[in-house]
Amino acid sequence: MSSLEPNRCPYCGSQRLLRDLEQAEIVCTECGRVIETDLMDMGPEWRAFEADERTDRVRVGAPITYTIHDKGLTTTISYLDKDLASANITPDKRAQLHRMRKWHRRIRIYDARERNLAHALSEMTRIADKLGIPKNVIETAARIYRKAVMQGLVRGRSIQSMAAATLYIACRTCGHVRTLDEIADAASLEKKEVGRSFRFLVNEMKMYVPPLTPKHYVARLLSRLRMRGEAEDIAYKTLTIASELRLTSGRGPMGVAAAAVYVASVLTGERKTQREIAELARVTEVTIRNRYKSLVKNIMFEVHL
DNA sequence: AAGACGAAAGTGGTTGA
């Protein structure tokens, strides 16, 4: 680590080196040359908003401190094609200046993007860790996010909500069932904000995101209620019939799933209260009742116990 | 007393002119 870092400027021999962690560089204060770039920062992550973040924020993953990466110290190359004495310059020099400006601009855009990406990635990892979302989903999310950045879709929107939305898309496409609620919660964002970003991304990127059906939710509800076997069977059969009868379209899938689970609990005798199910499904009892009513009305339950 | 039921008013988001 520090033994690998130079303590003497290779250009002028000076030992007055400045280790700039913000820029991840070592700079010689004598001749001003940058000696080392892309230093690894071994210190802890500085930003921590909650008590337990302070303890688990260690130097792993991408840095998220570089919100203002250059502290306003960027170089700009004048667009006046004049020299110091305001005299016109040769066509040769003009062309050179033009090239310099071009690359200067490109490099700045490039590392702004990288920084954005790094920030987003750490955000996504944080959310995913909280929810126990597997690695492959995070990677899918990262790919989608990178694409979004390249298409310029992230600019002007909060990185957090875009990161959360991307993660949600990844969950959907990978078949990993998570509600928008859960992800918004873990990201400490408003559901509607994440939802907006989600819809925006899907529209702009013309992605196909497979819809979530009630069946996706049923397994989770059942396992949280510790129900299996027969109840599982009944819930799935109910949903199959319900979707054939078009009772599910236009309805919130969670409400339908909750109702199916309730039906199953009643039919098998391992009765759960509506409130209990409603709480887990994050819908109200009234919604369960309404779905449940239409299920009962439209489906003849032939109970084989 | 807890749970289920249902009416009525309120909420936030979508849609279509």
Added chain:
DNA sequence: TCAACAACTTTCGTCTT
């Protein structure tokens, strides 16, 4: 941009177990 609209929630009184 605005109003109509559908789905869902909140609230609350009543009925059932």
